[in-house]
Amino acid sequence: MSNKFKPKFHFSCPKGWMNDPNGFSFFKGEFHLYYQHNPEDTKWGPMHWGHATSKDLLHWKEQKIALYPDSSADNEGCFSGTALIENDCQYLMYTGVSKDGSENIQQQCLAVNDGEKISKFSDNPVIRTSDVKTEFCKTDFRDPKIWKDGNTYYCAAVIKKTDNNGAIALFTSTDLINWQYKNIIAETKGEMGGMWECPDVFKLDGKDVIIVSPQSVKADSEKGFHDGNNSVYMTGTLDMDKAVFTPDVRPENNFTAAELDYGIDFYAPQTTEAADGRRIMTAWLQAWESYLTPEGNDWSGMMIMPRELVIKNNCLIQKPVSEYEKMVENLPFLSGFIYKNMTARFTKDNYPQCDLTLIARIPDTKAENPDNEQFTVTVSDDKGGSVDLNFDSNKMELSFDRSNSINNGGAINRRSVAVTASKNKLVTFRFIFDTNSCECFINGGEKVFTNAYFLNKNVRKITIDSSLTYGLNFKIINIK
Template sequence: MQNYTLEAAAKRQNEIQESLKSQPQNFLLPVFHAFSPAGWCNDPNGFSFFGGKCHLFFQYHPYSTQWGPMHWGHLCTSDFVRWEILEPALAPDSDFDCEGCFSGTAIEFEDRHILAYTGVSKNKNGETLQNQCLAEGDGLCYKKILQNPVISAANVPFEFQKGDFRDSKLWCEDGKFYMACVLKMPDGKGSLVCFRSENLLDWKFVSVIDRSSGKSGMWECPDIFKLDGKDVVIFSPQEMKADFENGLHDGNNSVYMTGFLKRPEFIFEREMRTENSLNFAQIDGGIDFYAPQTCLAPDGRRIMIAWMQNWESYITPKNYLWSGMMTFPRELEFKNGKLFQNPVRELLLYRKKCECGVVSGTSSFIKNGFSHGDIELEFFSAFENSADCKNQDEKFSLVLSRNVAGKKFSVEFTCDFAEQTLCFDRRNSVEGGGKINFRKMKFPPSSFRNEKSAYEKRISLRILIDACSMEVFVNGGESAFTNAFFLIPDAFVSSENSAVLEMSVSENIRAEYKIFKI
């Protein structure tokens, strides 16, 4: 069995970083997204401000591009755009976390950076145990406290599946500390529970904040915060069934609920949503969005980041030295009862010279050498009444492609006015785009206006493309659609494999575009 230590993880990370400098893969690295410095990464952890910078930790296995015994990797940034690679913060090197340091959060307290995480171990019978642990540090180096684990199964006053008790959300309120965790009930359903402490060491059970209503299995990665006067709970439910009308898909989803967190009971009362029959909603309709986590910026903005991958669809090329990246950080706000999300405004400072124009009719636009950019698009079509637009071909498509050794690898994003859907297709990317290679979502209702003078269809899109990802923000952030991809097998990567961006529209559509390289 490998002996996992911080020193070994840091050494491995440095080796991979040096190797990447001379590897062809270096041409395809993201430039404005956080991504794994070495090997595998998944959930964002400990997303928080400390020492004047924003820190991002993440689930990390630097020894391969496959999931393995979890460490905590560590990045930091001053502007959410450029990320500094720091040495790993946690390794599974203790009896209480020898099977992995799973997800958690972080807060600043008395000039210390406090990390709350889940320690995974096994008992004498070989059964998996998950308990909550703490570490503290100065922004660079972190040490686990001697009293770990601070919360175990003994703190929970009812039966549950002890191998699924994880993902600690830590916060301070009214001079006390609170920790929310998810656990699996005996029937396999997820539940969100709360504990309270006066000193971070001695914890008492408070409540079941909320639990699965039967539409999902285990819950993961909870976050609780206030936004525009509402209490918000976000989490990632597993074993969901597809519900296209409400934007849900089979398997793992990431959703949010609004309502009222009753105090001192700490029980969440969900608010029924007006646009559907559910009291929760999908955060992002794309293939690759999971385990979102937020932090509160010093200027009051609530910022969200998530893992840009899907558990059901692994797409990293075989010889890559890194696997996994994060979404670009997003500012959150509520408008008209809905969660809006947009790229943090700092990205605007990195925009280079604008290229703008109009695409109409059946015309197209082709741009060579495009791999990293920020695109703004406005589409419009109008008819005298809604009946006139039936059976009309009204599509916009954006295709990003690379030609390698006589073969074209591509991904296509389509906006279909007639069908009222957005689609992403990566079936023609490397290795067919994985097990899940196509995703479709509905337009937001705000895209359509039926007035006396005309039936209008309008949609505005902001699209971030960064080497191997495409994030689409619809109608000012009303919806989001995030998908990752790879366009070149590692063996064929070179600086000559330039990307081509092609844009085209069908009849009856007018499209205005602005393209900024980053």
């Protein structure tokens, strides 16, 4: 397929399969993004680490493959991990998968990037299954997050306990080579899925934050969880001496965790600190449960546009990185007002990339809010394909429907997110469309709703239909 089908400002691999981001970090003046990669197929297979670099988080330069599954410690796969920058080197800790009889066991390995080449430690793994001093399944011990505090190195990795529930185990070291098990700092007892994946641990705005991706979650509208794989965060306090995390209880639902993104296509987020101190997050913009890649495509998988994170009232606020804001601030735009029962159309050849802001005022009373109080944003191609984003002010819900796109939008093609109005009865939706995705930032990033889709790559148009009594303010920026 033509590269016109590829995203414009979301990273995608040049060929083959891509999933979780790995080793996301700022090193030697550039952002480095590694990722789970099968170079030989557009489906998951032998896991390598792909590698790309960027100056601005929007335009990426592909580098050669960083890690191959070619040693005794990782010959069944180089799974996910993270990076630590120290002594002018980038230390990469990753999960090596190897055979133990008939089983694939998972242990933690180390590699070093000195800026010229990446070398694996000769005596991998550095954290072995025998180092874990609690009962667990050796086949599920992965995704190390490493950092340093004072003179101590820390590693948080996920394990599956013998009751099939997930947990985060903490290890410490003084040299990155010899590690000691400390404690379980967070776990599920079935209330937040089964096995957990891809932990991240960091400080932000005076809080300790843990991010994790639980599997096998049961849908819970009060908590905001959907069936299957989710990605959540917890704020609180991590006592490093006792290796105990005390999470904050969220007042809206008396629970300790909240979704990071309410869309279909968001998983395995990972953060890094930029040189200017910003906490920046990326994630895989795809879902395990719903394979979308069109037949004949030679690439599969992309990342979200990186987001800046801040904490406000224990809520993680996500916004597009400032590099993106600088890119669009001087681009041509249209703004105006869409009245009740009015349709607005925007058409452009090869047009999928735009930044659309809609501000809706919610009626004050039930009498003013009949069932047809809604708007719909439709992206359509010239072959009859389309995707819809619909806001229903009666339900206070934004929904996404890709069932009329290529492959009928995959096994999961619809999802909704609850929306809350501000004190002045306004709701702000910022839809950022790239070739194959839409990231919606609701009320300035209080919630985010990310979904992928594939449409025909020829002429596209965006249509906005509104039946809202008070209409819609709009601003649309063409991203060239």
